Amino acid sequence: MNGVNQAWVSYGYDWGNNQYQYRKSKFIQILNGIHANGGNSIRIWLHVEGQTSPKFDSQGYVTGLDNDGTLINELKEYLNIFVFITLWNGAAKGSTHYRLQGLLTDTRKLQSYINHALIPLVTALKYQPALGGYDIINEPEGEIIPDQNGNHCTDTHFLHNSGAGWAGKMYSAHDIQRFINWQAEAIRHNDGTTLVTVGSWNPKSNTDQHGGKNLYTDSCLRNAGGKHDNAASYYGLNKPLIIAEFNQVRGGGWTIDGMFLHAYNHGYAGAWSWHANADGSNTDSFTTQEKGMHALKGKTDTSRGGLVNFHI
Incomplete structure (x- = not known):
């Protein structure tokens, strides 16, 4: 992969509800620059903290991808090089973070997102040749609780004084692992060839080497979420x-x-x-x-x- 992070043009307001048409020129400018310089891939952010997508009801349950129903077609129009879609952002806590918080802590709300937004998205894009894959969440360690007791997969004492939790010490490792596991399983069930990853903030939390610990091994994700994708x-x-x-x-x-x-x-x-x-x-x-x-x-x-x- 040779490319850049687009991340956003307007943080949380790029996709769905006819917003892409107002950001398109900047997105295309970056794509053209990548192509002209021999690049082949880009990473973009989709829901971020739920500012405008997916569509939530007043109780925090997801009922669709976006109010106007334009998000899928916007992405299809945009997919011209390998695009990796980052669904959520855990590196910041903005005014709409309560929507994402509901998905991280309430499995009923998370399942509503999977049923009414994620599966329709994955199903619609599965045959797009320029879809590179899905990144479930960017830097979830921004809101992880360090110094927390747990088993091998969920003990976060190794993150003491690491800087983790900078956006708010809100979620256990188990909360985050379950959040990732459920979405990854739904993606793989509906598109068996798509790559799925998580955008870890630092090697401290994605490797067992050099004093760190990988919180995102297959076994840890499966233990937390209970969803299996057996080989x-x-x-x-x-x-x-x-x-x-x-x-x-x-x-x-x-x-x-x-x-x-x-x-x-x-x-x-x-x-x-x-x-x-x-x-x-x-x-x-x-x-x-x-x-x-x-x-x-x-x-x-x-x-x-x-x-x-x-x-x-």
Whole structure:
């Protein structure tokens, strides 16, 4: 990746509600500058602290992406080089931070965001070739509580006098890890190939080396949020493993193509959806299953087991 942080043109007021048209010239100017100098990627901030997106009701639940319904089309228009979308910002506490706070501390509100904003966003952008990935939150350590007891994943005494919590000591490591885990799982379930990350503030909190501790390991995120995205290696079998029966209708929110892509991208030897006759209420139509198979058509990544020579 060779590029820059755009971050914002107008902090929290760039996307949705027809706002992009007033920022477009600056965004395009930066894209052109990146292209002219051999760059290929950029990082932008989307919701920030919930200033204008997503759409919240009076109780702090999310009901949509934005009031005017323009956000997705604005992003589609903008996606011209690899764009990494940072959803939230934890490095500051502004006047609308209470909206983000609700998502960090109330799982019902977080789920409302996932259902009504994140999944529609991910689904709409999943086939955009210039989508680089999603960064769940920028510098969540700005609002973490240091010096807090906990288990290996949640003890934050190592952050004593580190500067962490500069924007307000508001959230435990567990709060932040769950927030990341739930969104990352929703993204991967609905777009199995998209990259997902977190914008950590300092190596102190994203590596176990040099006196630091990685708060964002897969195991720590899963322990906090309870959401799992298992690879074939999780089962400890020294032999090929096929996911032999599955479907979208009872897939816990997974799309059928997301399921096939998950199998492909996570070391499984194959995927067989249930079932071609489609003669029951718990069975996908064959048309749906064809969509799943088609998601793997032509893939030849030998490192993922995608190209196998059969001699018949």
